[in-house]
Amino acid sequence: MIFEITPALLSSLYWLTIVAVAVSSASGVLRAGCRKFDLFGVLIIGITTGLGGGTIRDLVLGIEVFWFADQSFFIISSLSSILVFVIARYFQVSSQSFLVPDAMGLAIFSVIGTISGLMVGAPWLIASFMGVVTGVMGGVIRDMMCDVTPIAFKSQLNAVLAWVGSFILILFLDGGMDPIVATIVIGSSIFVSRLLAIKYDIRLPSFRFKDI
Template identity: 35%
Template structure:
């Protein structure tokens, strides 16, 4: 990636913030199918830690989620906190979309940054960033018995992470502060993901795209 990444760092508090946002999103979403206490906590932990575990495994590292107890404690505390808030504030569950978007953006950026720090090339860093972003959601869908969201037509999930990851690595080739690149990519991912959930934006089915290509009339 070049010397321009020499000052790139991943502060622990950002990783913990990503875990908290993912766990909050998972807990809020698990309440709607009426999971019990253990079920809600399990989904919160998987959403909070799943992406980071996938990221570290892809990088050939021992997952920090099992070497640093603060990561698991953060996920459990966020899950419990979400459930407590739901008992006194039913509108809390409506924040699911916001926490989902925040978690997606944070895991994408942290994933790309950590991949770069460990010497991954551009394509590899983007792949690891996207994998980290959607990994927790894959675990959530499997545990919940739901179709895995990222492989079906639906809201912008992996697509939003991919756009943000590519934008981040592109901005890092410019003479910009790291914080500016992070903030821009973060805002784009959050905006695309949240608007997709809130306004019902849908990804296109592969069959529809192929049909349009063969007819030579792709519309913007």
């Protein structure tokens, strides 16, 4: 273990998870709204987006699924989904507006996933990948349910930023930085970097066959 698990750290992770679940669920609703789904469809996609990445992480790490252990996460996801559904009916919302809460969820879930991996003794590489899984997979499931190409596979540095940020977080922790400070610094950096990548359309090269 490269950091001490303190009550303050556990409390911070709890509240960060609450925020991440809420904003990720909101991104799911906004994405589903572009497909004109009804309330039930929107609610299912919102909940799946908010809880999906963390669920996969916990199953892979062999620990109790976080929203089984504390149903408040499920409740927050549901309430966030319904609230955004209602708000969108009365205020004009861009079809790309889901990208902002998506970026915030990516940032927060990535650092939470990395720390969760380290807390159960996962090696650095695996812990960093758990950051990617936690940050990205909710959105991947969301996009597949909406029958669109997942933005993690064809967007502006989505999963890349999650993985790079997760690695840097581990380096900071190994260097002795306070876990709460490191989490805030890296989470904020991932969020801002993702927004800048969207604004300036910064992407990785796409696969293509050589022309004959």
